[in-house]
Amino acid sequence: MLLDPQGRSFSYLRLSITDLCNYRCNYCLPDGFKCDHKAHYLSLDEIAAIVKAFARHGVNKVRITGGEPALRRDLSEIIALVKNTPGIDKVALTTNGYQLSRHIKSWRSAGLDAINVSCDSLDPRMMQAIIGRNNLDAILQGIDDAISAGIKQVKVNTVLLKQHNYQQLEQLINWAKSKPLTLRFIELMQTADNGDYFNANHVSAEEVGKGLLSDGWVETLRAKNAGPAREFSHSEAIGKIGFIAPYSKDFCATCNRLRVSSQGKLHLCLFGDTGYELRPFINSDDPTILDNAISQFLTYKADSHFLHQGYSGATTDLAMLGG
Ligand code: SAM
Numbered sequence: 001m002l003l004d005p006q007g008r009s010f011s012y013l014r015l016s017i018t019d020l021c022n023y024r025c026n027y028c029l030p031d032g033f034k035c036d037h038k039a040h041y042l043s044l045d046e047i048a049a050i051v052k053a054f055a056r057h058g059v060n061k062v063r064i065t066g067g068e069p070a071l072r073r074d075l076s077e078i079i080a081l082v083k084n085t086p087g088i089d090k091v092a093l094t095t096n097g098y099q100l101s102r103h104i105k106s107w108r109s110a111g112l113d114a115i116n117v118s119c120d121s122l123d124p125r126m127m128q129a130i131i132g133r134n135n136l137d138a139i140l141q142g143i144d145d146a147i148s149a150g151i152k153q154v155k156v157n158t159v160l161l162k163q164h165n166y167q168q169l170e171q172l173i174n175w176a177k178s179k180p181l182t183l184r185f186i187e188l189m190q191t192a193d194n195g196d197y198f199n200a201n202h203v204s205a206e207e208v209g210k211g212l213l214s215d216g217w218v219e220t221l222r223a224k225n226a227g228p229a230r231e232f233s234h235s236e237a238i239g240k241i242g243f244i245a246p247y248s249k250d251f252c253a254t255c256n257r258l259r260v261s262s263q264g265k266l267h268l269c270l271f272g273d274t275g276y277e278l279r280p281f282i283n284s285d286d287p288t289i290l291d292n293a294i295s296q297f298l299t300y301k302a303d304s305h306f307l308h309q310g311y312s313g314a315t316t317d318l319a320m321l322g323g
Contacts, residue, residue: 001058002258002294004268004301011061012227012257013054016322017042017078018067019262023096024132025120027159027194027201028317032132033067041262044074048081049282050260053290055087059258063092063116065322067262070098076110083111090114094157094322096131100142104149114153115146116184121158121165122175130164147180154181155242159188160203169208176239182231184242186323189270190307192316205245212241227256252304259321266297267321271305271313 002010018041024032042050051062062082069075075093083091092114093107100117107115119139120130128134146154158165158172165172169185176183187205190198209230213219217232220240228251232241245251252269259267265275281293305313315321 002054002298004298006301006303008253008255008301009058010256010258010298011059012063013051013059013061014063014065014257014259014322015047015051015082016065016067016260016262016320017047017069017072017075019320020071021066021068021096021319022071022098023068025118025159026130026132027161027188027197028191029319030132030197033319037263041072042260042264044077044081046264046279046282047078048085049284049287049290050264050278051082051085051088053287053294054258055085056287056291057294058087060087061090061092062088063094063322065094067319067322068096068098069093070095070100070103075103076106079107079110079112083113092116092153094118097135097139097142101138101145104142104145104151108149108151112151114155115151116155116157117143117146118157118159119143120161121168122171123168126165126168130161143179143181156181156183157186158183159186160205160208161188161201162203163201166203173212173241176241177234177237179239182240182242184229184244186244187247189246189312189318190310191312191318192314194317195310202247204247205243206248209243209245217241226254228252228254246305246307258298261321266294268297268301269305269313270318270321270323271307271311271315272302273313275314276300 021033090113094116097117124134124136127136188202217234220231230243264279267275276297281290283289
């Protein structure tokens with residue numbers, strides 16, 4: 001098991017397979033994706049070597065993310081490759097819902113266990129204002145199709161935005177009550193590129209949590225190694241509500257995740273200063289070279305991020321690494 005100097009263990013890898021994104025979410029890529037580097041994304045062989053190395057270190061869950069992972073034509077092959085890696089029990093995907101209905105059956109057949117679909121509003125005009133296009137119907141259809149395809153865990157990611165969807169939370173919560181999914185509110189995070197937007201739109205997830213408790217939602221006890229998300233259930237609801245609140249006290253104390261970028265760099269924190277190149281350590285004759293490099297890099301993991309002080313490290317936007 002991978003342990004860092006603080007004694008935290010890491011069972012969860014978030015693997016970005018592209019930083020290319022086709023949406024213009026105003027908190028992430030308001031001007032659209034601009035490629036400022038050579039697009040040298042991890043190949044299938046490199047992904048296989050990296051996932052095997054993390055699995056040998058005790059990682060059992062991999063989330064495939066981006067950019068928009070559905071833009072990679074070999075996504076089904078990547079899902080199958082990760083799923084068939086000895087030691088990996090669970091393969092999840094985070095997507096903006098692009099062509100979800102079209103592909104969900106093949107992703108499921110490839111072994112996809114869980115999916116997070118980003119959807120910031122149930123109002124088409126609000127979606128247009130936030131993500132730069134109006135395809136709400138297709139996203140909602142995709143979510144229903146994921147449930148019908150037998151994906152065991154369907155989550156909907158909604159970024160809390162004071163000037164946009166904050167007035168519509170009740171509508172979102174009522175929708176989630178009747179669906180077999182978890183609606184997960186994500187607190188807006190500051191990045192190098194969204195400072196003014198952040199100041200105008202950040203809402204504390206703690207506040208929303210308090211409102212839920214007074215409406216009869218009950219916080220679910222989660223396993224110690226379940227990571228920093230909080231979850232709530234309600235006796236009259238099929239769905240659950242979750243929170244990712246990176247500004248809350250002790251958020252980093254339960255960190256259980258590591259990130260690899262689509263360019264093959266290990267990021268010890270979403271808001272760290274640097275990524276560590278893994279490619280030079282991939283060696284098919286001697287896999288222990290990569291294993292040892294990962295162990296060594298982990299000794300550099302810091303106690304906490306410094307988001308509270310407005311410091312977001314080298315992260316210009318979350319599409320770079322997949323959130
Ligand atoms: N393209 C995929 C998608 O839209 O889900 C995967 C990548 S996207 C960066 C992953 C998640 O990060 C999405 O749910 C998105 O809404 C969220 N996100 C992006 N920028 C964010 C920010 N500054 N604060 C909080 N969440 C953010």
